[in-house]
């Protein structure tokens with residue numbers, strides 16, 4: 069079973085890289101699944117302009133970058149979306165990358181680690197609706213990091229309870245993925 073930890077922010081100096089490292093450190097210490105980091109920024113996914121709807125493209129995409137992104141997603145059985153909240157919703161670059169492929173997501177599992185002034189919870193609520201379109205199965209547990217309570221000038225300054233929250237999230241994700249694989 070392979071779980072992809074997607075770092076969904078592509079900004080320079082993004083906080084997402086810090087959060088992704090924390091999640092992957094905890095995940096890779098486990099022996100119940102293979103965890104891989106999928107850093108969206110590295111794929112340079114272009115804006116979706118293709119005439120063919122990705123869900124109907126039979127994995128034949130116009131762009132090499134999209135093909136590589138789709139292949140990375142295809143290899144996984146489930147995902148942790150590491151997501152910021154932009155303007156009370158999901159980040160546009162990540163949504164564009166989500167939209168740019170299709171069957172690679174279908175029926176797979178997903179859990180959310182978010183961050184923002186209010187923990188990024190509005191982005192996660194929107195992700196739950198978006199991922200439902202590909203019949204993705206989301207776990208209830210989530211980790212919602214506060215910009216003012218889990219970060220300082222030096223980087224992450226996590227509250228004590230976050231480690232346990234992340235463990236619960238990964239437990240639920242692995243268990244659900246096992247049942248669906």
Ligand SMILES: Cc1cc2nc3c(=O)[nH]c(=O)nc-3n(C[C@H](O)[C@H](O)[C@H](O)COP(=O)(O)O)c2cc1C
Pocket residue numbers: 077078079081082083084085152153154155156157183184185186187188215
């Ligand atoms: C375009 C944009 C919109 C934002 N909107 C929100 C928002 O609605 N809610 C929030 O909590 N933070 C918002 N922020 C602040 C982000 O939470 C903060 O910049 C965070 O570091 C973004 O994650 P990143 O650094 O991984 O890109 C916004 C940031 C950007 C760049």
